[in-house]
Amino acid sequence: MTDTAQNPGFDPLAGVDENGTMAAKDYDSILLASFGGPEGQDDVIPFLRNVTAGRGIPDERLEEVATHYRANGGISPINEQNRALLEALRTELAARGIDLPVYWGNRNWEPYIPQTLEQIYADGHRKMLTVATSAYSSYSSCRQYREDLGMALRSTGLEGKLEADKIRQYFNHPGFVAPFAEGLSAGLAEIRAELAAAGRADGRLHIFFATHSIPTSDAEAAGPRPVAAELQEKTGLAPGEGNGADVYSAQHLDVAEEILRRVPEAAGIEWSLVYQSRSGAPHVPWLEPDINDAIEQLAAAPAGADENQREGERRGERATHGEGSDAGPLAGVLVVPLGFVSDHMEVMWDLDTEAKETAENLGLAFRRTPTPGTHPAFVSGLVDIVEERLGRREGRAAVGCFGAWNDVCAPNCCVKVMRDGTVRPTVAAFDSEVGVPTR
Numbered sequence: 001m002t003d004t005a006q007n008p009g010f011d012p013l014a015g016v017d018e019n020g021t022m023a024a025k026d027y028d029s030i031l032l033a034s035f036g037g038p039e040g041q042d043d044v045i046p047f048l049r050n051v052t053a054g055r056g057i058p059d060e061r062l063e064e065v066a067t068h069y070r071a072n073g074g075i076s077p078i079n080e081q082n083r084a085l086l087e088a089l090r091t092e093l094a095a096r097g098i099d100l101p102v103y104w105g106n107r108n109w110e111p112y113i114p115q116t117l118e119q120i121y122a123d124g125h126r127k128m129l130t131v132a133t134s135a136y137s138s139y140s141s142c143r144q145y146r147e148d149l150g151m152a153l154r155s156t157g158l159e160g161k162l163e164a165d166k167i168r169q170y171f172n173h174p175g176f177v178a179p180f181a182e183g184l185s186a187g188l189a190e191i192r193a194e195l196a197a198a199g200r201a202d203g204r205l206h207i208f209f210a211t212h213s214i215p216t217s218d219a220e221a222a223g224p225r226p227v228a229a230e231l232q233e234k235t236g237l238a239p240g241e242g243n244g245a246d247v248y249s250a251q252h253l254d255v256a257e258e259i260l261r262r263v264p265e266a267a268g269i270e271w272s273l274v275y276q277s278r279s280g281a282p283h284v285p286w287l288e289p290d291i292n293d294a295i296e297q298l299a300a301a302p303a304g305a306d307e308n309q310r311e312g313e314r315r316g317e318r319a320t321h322g323e324g325s326d327a328g329p330l331a332g333v334l335v336v337p338l339g340f341v342s343d344h345m346e347v348m349w350d351l352d353t354e355a356k357e358t359a360e361n362l363g364l365a366f367r368r369t370p371t372p373g374t375h376p377a378f379v380s381g382l383v384d385i386v387e388e389r390l391g392r393r394e395g396r397a398a399v400g401c402f403g404a405w406n407d408v409c410a411p412n413c414c415v416k417v418m419r420d421g422t423v424r425p426t427v428a429a430f431d432s433e434v435g436v437p438t439r
């Protein structure tokens with residue numbers, strides 16, 4: 001299983017059960033791991049090069065994305081949001097009498113994860129637990145953070161010296177879901193008031209649950225394979241069509257359904273899961289539909305007769321759900337950004353700028369509901385998970401159909417083979433510390 005020869009200091013999998021639940025440990029430090037973003041105009045291009053190194057993202061896409069940052073002074077909102085989250089976590093930990101320092105490190109911009117690990121070690125810490133600002137299972141949202149840690153341990157020489165674990169994916173933790181439910185409830189009241197003021201009180205609404213698109217190959221590799229197989233059996237579908245047959249999409253559908261259960265006012269309103277921020281080359285398939293295409297399609301189609309709807313029926317209501325579509329032409333859209341932890345650039349630009357424009361050009365009312373950010377329920381939920389891992393809390397809270405996700409990933413979970421045919425070293429997996437070709 002694990003090559004402990006490379007990890008002479010400890011066995012990283014000690015106390016892990018077959019479900020990937022890790023026994024409690026006396027962690028001495030916490031790392032808030034995030035994406036990172038530019039802090040000024042001069043940072044924009046170097047940041048984008050960091051993000052896309054070796055990924056085959058076309059130059060035109062990079063130039064396009066650079067304009068989003070340029071329009072905001074070259075500054076990504078994500079860093080301020082992470083500073084706020086860092087403070088909120090420290091405050092909540094202190095309030096619970098947990099005396100653990102919280103550090104911050106990013107994948108793509110300063111402070112970089114390797115330099116933060118060096119600091120953690122220099123400060124005398126040896127058992128670190130990572131909280132990443134990413135809730136779901138996929139290469140970008142789970143495994144890549146584990147690789148960031150695996151590679152940082154290698155490059156800093158801290159492999160076998162600093163124990164680095166990571167909390168489970170928390171998409172279905174009540175603390176992540178609650179702020180979205182609250183936001184949907186408020187957004188619904190607002191958009192209904194807006195429509196009423198415009199004399200369209202009975203106007204038809206559609207709720208778009210929006211997340212980051214990923215290559216369909218990443219979606220197919222996401223999460224433990226047995227779960228994916230089960231889902232395919234349940235839906236009778238091939239994965240990678242944005243239809244819930246891949247683990248990434250299925251997790252989002254599960255969260256969407258849980259949010260709706262918590263917002264009775266939304267009963268009967270049609271809804272769908274849509275994707276945004278596609279960035280690969282055109283010939284590489286990514287999860288669809290894109291939110292802008294979905295808005296245009298719904299606005300153009302006569303109620304109840306659009307492609308999406310018929311597909312939805314064929315697929316057992318996987319594509320479009322709800323009963324509201326008989327109520328005449330579409331009047332407004334609500335966007336719940338359930339794929340994201342904070343209102344960073346992908347939310348500010350792709351939703352608040354682009355999707356809003358798409359909707360308004362079609363005469364539709366538009367509301368985007370908040371991300372968790374530093375909502376007290378979210379911060380408290382993250383600290384609850386930290387307490388689980390410290391052995392200070394009974395049970396592993398989870399809502400929806402999956403149960404609490406694993407602390408330690410299955411072999412090849414969310415695997416990505418690099419262009420040179422290797423997979424990168426990771427932490428927090430049954431096949432951690434492996435940096436050799438697999439295919």
Ligand SMILES: CC1=C(CCC(=O)O)c2cc3nc(cc4[nH]c(cc5[nH]c(cc1n2)c(C)c5CCC(=O)O)c(CCC(=O)O)c4C)C(CCC(=O)O)=C3C
Pocket residue numbers: 035036037038048051052055057061062065076077078133134135138140141212213214215277278279280339340341344345346
């Ligand atoms: C699943 C997912 C999340 C959600 C989970 C999570 O939050 O982790 C996410 C978040 C984010 N994505 C972000 C920014 C970017 N993502 C890019 C590119 C890509 N994202 C991908 C996936 C995801 N990305 C993928 C498969 C690519 C292709 C290249 C690659 O495989 O890496 C690019 C390159 C240019 C472009 O093509 O857009 C940029 C600039 C920011 C920062 C925003 C800010 O600065 O405020 C955040 C939080």
Ligand SMILES: [Fe+2]
Pocket residue numbers: 137138142143223409413414
């Ligand atoms: Fe994973």
